[in-house]
């Protein structure tokens with residue numbers, strides 16, 4: 558019978574490995590297991606889902622509301638109460654819908670720098686716009702990827718210290734290869750300008766604007782659903798146009814650098 562695999566058949570032996578007969582490292586002396594610190598374990602308590610507070614929702618007369626459980630980095634709480642018909646939950650915790658949006662945007666694990674300020678809408682705005690742009694940006698990057706590049710999508714909104722001194726909430730899409738980051742597209746909002754969405758491609762901001770639904774809300778304007786849809790479509794078409802152009806420009810620069 559022919560052996561299935563013959564060493565050296567192709568003349569490319571792998572580099573020599575230590576022979577199995579090499580002496581084993583000396584055994585470590587027995588050490589007693591570390592003594593566990595005697596802190597009383599903190600027990601997570603399932604928060605009440607029903608209370609006796611008036612529900613904040615318009616036209617709701619229920620008095621079964623509980624407070625939103627959101628606490629920001631300064632220890633401030635959200636003071637709105639909502640009944641079971643009008644709250645939202647993330648990870649088994651009750652929040653108002655707005656803060657459920659914040660938690661959903663940045664993830665509900667512990668954030669080292671604390672949760673965004675209680676009145677900050679930036680994370681959920683970034684999340685919202687990022688979700689609407691996701692398929693488009695993914696397709697644009699995947700199509701422009703060269704050999705060896707992989708597309709990576711950031712699953713949640715991340716928090717960064719901005720050059721301006723405040724925070725920046727950002728969600729990004731990337732092309733990476735074995736050398737690291739090749740190209741990033743990101744949508745972000747900076748603290749202090751919480752209604753302006755900015756788009757960064759590579760190292761430069763290529764487009765910015767206040768989403769029409771935010772502008773309308775600010776000015777108290779109501780429009781029909783159809784007008785809302787067409788205004789949203791215009792806003793996203795504007796961002797998409799600038800994303801495509803900037804991705805192409807970045808890739809063209811990459812190519813000329815490689816051809817040198």
Ligand SMILES: [Zn+2]
Nearest residue numbers: 612617640643
């Ligand atoms: Zn209610």
Ligand SMILES: [Zn+2]
Nearest residue numbers: 625635653656
């Ligand atoms: Zn809240």
